[in-house]
Amino acid sequence: DQQVKQNSPSLSVQEGRISILNCDYTNSMFDYFLWYKKYPAEGPTFLISISSIKDKNEDGRFTVFLNKSAKHLSLHIVPSQPGDSAVYFCAASARDTGNQFYFGTGTSLTVIP
Amino acid sequence: DAGVIQSPRHEVTEMGQEVTLRCKPISGHNSLFWYRQTMMRGLELLIYFNNNVPIDDSGMPEDRFSAKMPNASFSTLKIQPSEPRDSAVYFCASSSGTVAGNQPQHFGDGTRLSIL
Numbered sequence: 428d429q430q431v432k433q434n435s436p437s438l439s440v441q442e443g444r445i446s447i448l449n450c451d452y453t454n455s456m457f458d459y460f461l462w463y464k465k466y467p468a469e470g471p472t473f474l475i476s477i478s479s480i481k482d483k484n485e486d487g488r489f490t491v492f493l494n495k496s497a498k499h500l501s502l503h504i505v506p507s508q509p510g511d512s513a514v515y516f517c518a519a520s521a522r523d524t525g526n527q528f529y530f531g532t533g534t535s536l537t538v539i540p
Numbered sequence: 541d542a543g544v545i546q547s548p549r550h551e552v553t554e555m556g557q558e559v560t561l562r563c564k565p566i567s568g569h570n571s572l573f574w575y576r577q578t579m580m581r582g583l584e585l586l587i588y589f590n591n592n593v594p595i596d597d598s599g600m601p602e603d604r605f606s607a608k609m610p611n612a613s614f615s616t617l618k619i620q621p622s623e624p625r626d627s628a629v630y631f632c633a634s635s636s637g638t639v640a641g642n643q644p645q646h647f648g649d650g651t652r653l654s655i656l
Contacts, residue, residue: 471647
């Protein structure tokens, strides 16, 4: 049973527009959330994180939003660039699970030039 | 700085053979994680170590899987005997600190394992 879910396997967006990737979780004890980006034949690369004490964290073109009541987080990429085409994984952890991260199954983003 | 280094990058072997995957974590990191990626289940945690000690191996699928971390700079994941359903990409990751809350995990580029 997946505690972190990414219900959209794929997303296509025009270059310059906003990309919104979504993630839902079931464990209310999760207190740390991350997004990873993965190119083919490479390992996932850490992109951005957010603590449960915040509802927004921004880093350049990337912003993560957290809605604790809905157990939902999203990653916004503005403006989208062709180099953003990759698989994006969300992950979550809770202090009572130690170091274990729970990952979603990923969303493949294609930015069309 | 060197990232997490995994070897081999690709492994093709026949069913029943022993397979050993290797990982060198980032220097100074004291937590190490082994994951398996499949299309159906995404990234699954197999086992993780803290200060070279296995903390949680509940994700190890069967007794055919074993992992060791003899020192802070090296870990192995072994499958014996291997089966076709073990075919997947295996990732190693490392992080610093004992609490995941503020420390992202850094991943190697993975080992693509194919069991024929």
